[in-house]
Structure formats: structure tokens, C-alpha cells
Amino acid sequence: MSEIAVGRGGGLPGKDAPVGARDRLVAAAVESFASKGFHGTSTRDIAAAAGMSPAALYVHYKSKEELLYLISRRGHERTLRLVRDCAAASDDPVERLLAVVRAFTADHARDHTRARIVNYELSALDPEHLREIAGIRRAIQQEMRGLVEVGVEAGVFHTSHPRMTALALLSLGIDVARWYRDEGEWAPEDIAEHYCELALRIVGAPR
Numbered sequence: 166m167s168e169i170a171v172g173r174g175g176g177l178p179g180k181d182a183p184v185g186a187r188d189r190l191v192a193a194a195v196e197s198f199a200s201k202g203f204h205g206t207s208t209r210d211i212a213a214a215a216g217m218s219p220a221a222l223y224v225h226y227k228s229k230e231e232l233l234y235l236i237s238r239r240g241h242e243r244t245l246r247l248v249r250d251c252a253a254a255s256d257d258p259v260e261r262l263l264a265v266v267r268a269f270t271a272d273h274a275r276d277h278t279r280a281r282i283v284n285y286e287l288s289a290l291d292p293e294h295l296r297e298i299a300g301i302r303r304a305i306q307q308e309m310r311g312l313v314e315v316g317v318e319a320g321v322f323h324t325s326h327p328r329m330t331a332l333a334l335l336s337l338g339i340d341v342a343r344w345y346r347d348e349g350e351w352a353p354e355d356i357a358e359h360y361c362e363l364a365l366r367i368v369g370a371p372r
Contacts, residue, residue, distance in 0.1 A: 186215075186217065186221070186224075186225055187225045187226075189215040189216070189217070190211060190212070190215050190217070190222060190225055190226060190232065191232060191235060191236060192215070193211045193212070193213075193214035193215035194206075194211050194229065194232040194233070194236065195236060195278060195279050195282060196214055196278075197210045197211050197214050198233065198236075198282045198286060199278045199279075199281060199282060202286070203229070203233055203282075203286045203289040204289065206229065207229075208222050208223075208228070208229050211229060211232065230289065230290065230291055230294070233282070233286060233289060233290060234290055234291070234294040234298075236279065236282060236283065237282075237283050237286075237287065237290065237294075237298050238294075238297070238298060238301070240279060240280070240283040241283065241298055241301040241302060241305070242301060244269070244272070244305055245301055245304055245305050245308070247268055247269065247272060248265050248268075248269065248305055248308045248309065249308060251264040251265045251267075251268045251269075252264070252265055252308060252311075252312060258312070258315050258316035258319050258321050258322065259316070259321060259365070259370055261312055261315075262312050262313070262316060262322075262334075262364060262365075262368065262370075263361045263364065263365075265308075265309065265312060266334060266337075266338065266357070266360055266361050266364040267357045267358070267360075267361055268357075269335070269338040270337070270338040270341055270353070270356055270357040270360045270361075271353040271354060271356070271357040272338075272353075273338050273339060273341045273342045273345075274341045274342070274345045274353035274356055274357070275353045276342075277341065277342040277343075277345045277346075280339070280341075280342030281342045281343060284339055284342060285343070305335070306331060306332065306335065309331040309332075309334055309335055310327055310328050310331040312331070313327040313330050313331050313334075313368055314327045316368060316370065321370055321371070322368040322369055322370055323368070323369030323370075324367075324368055324369050330367060330368060333367055334364055334367060334368075337360055337363065337364075338360065341356060341360075
């Protein structure tokens, strides 16, 4: 697809929360897709990782594609809420942009496993599911583009192409999920703060 994919996994119970069969299967699907890829993962792999029989998966989900769709939908909806909430925290264009970039980047680092699945396995979705997710992604892109356009109109951002600029900002945060590892030398917060500096340069804001 020509438009950039955004989002991450979310909406799953925490480690100490009671986990039902449906959530166990989703969590197992995340781990299986992350280690083997969607096409390399079988329903048997997912069921085994959840400590269940292969037949049990079909009691709760129609297919492994439905699991991928659920993971993707949850992740994109969560990201859209995050972007909107951060953008609403201030009226200042610079502060709004920094709040979104900071949260978006740190979020993709902290949950990089689910983020990689959400962003890099979308081609495996059925056409109807893909259209739904694409709509949420466009909404996220529009939110970022709106932040850039408001800054340009206020005279604090200087870019000739707000839409392309917005996609570049989103791409930075998304790509963190591809290379970030928990054992690395940089914490999510460190990356987020540096990306805020880069974001100001990309939009042409005074520093």
C-alpha cells in the first residue's frame, strides 16, 4: 500500500491481570507472529503457545487472520486515541507536535514486538479487514498532517509540503519498532526526546 502503516498492539491484559482464553490466544498470536511471521505461523503454533489444543482456537476465533485483524485493529485504534489525546493537551503548535512525537515514538519502542506485527504484517489481512485498518491509518495521518498545517499557518513551522512532512514524522516513530530491542543502550524516553529534536528540524521550527 502506498500510505504508511501506523499503530501498535494494545488492549491486552497486563502481566498480572487474569487472562481468559481469548486473550491468551491473542497474546500467543503476538509472540508467534513476531518470531515466525504471519505466514510462517500455524494455528497449531498459536494454540500450543497458549497452552491449548489446536481445536480450542476455533472455538474463539475463525482463523489466524482474524487474530491478526484483532491485534491490528486494537493497535491502530489505540494509536489514534494516543495521538488525539496528546494533540489536545495544548494550544501551542510546537508543544502539541512534541507531545505527539514523544508519545508516539516511546510507545513504539516500549511495545516494539506488537508494533512490528501491526505495521509489517498488514498485507496478510483479508481485503475487507485491510480496508477498515487503512481507514484508521488515514485518520492518524490526518491528525499529524493537521498538526503540521496549523504550525505552518501560525508561522512557526516552515515546510512546503505538510502532508509529506507528516508522513516523515510518522515514519520515524514507526521504524523504531523495527530496530529497537529491550537490551539496547537507549531507553524509549531517550529515543523519544531525540526524535523531538529531529521533528523540530523536519518542520522547520526555530529551536
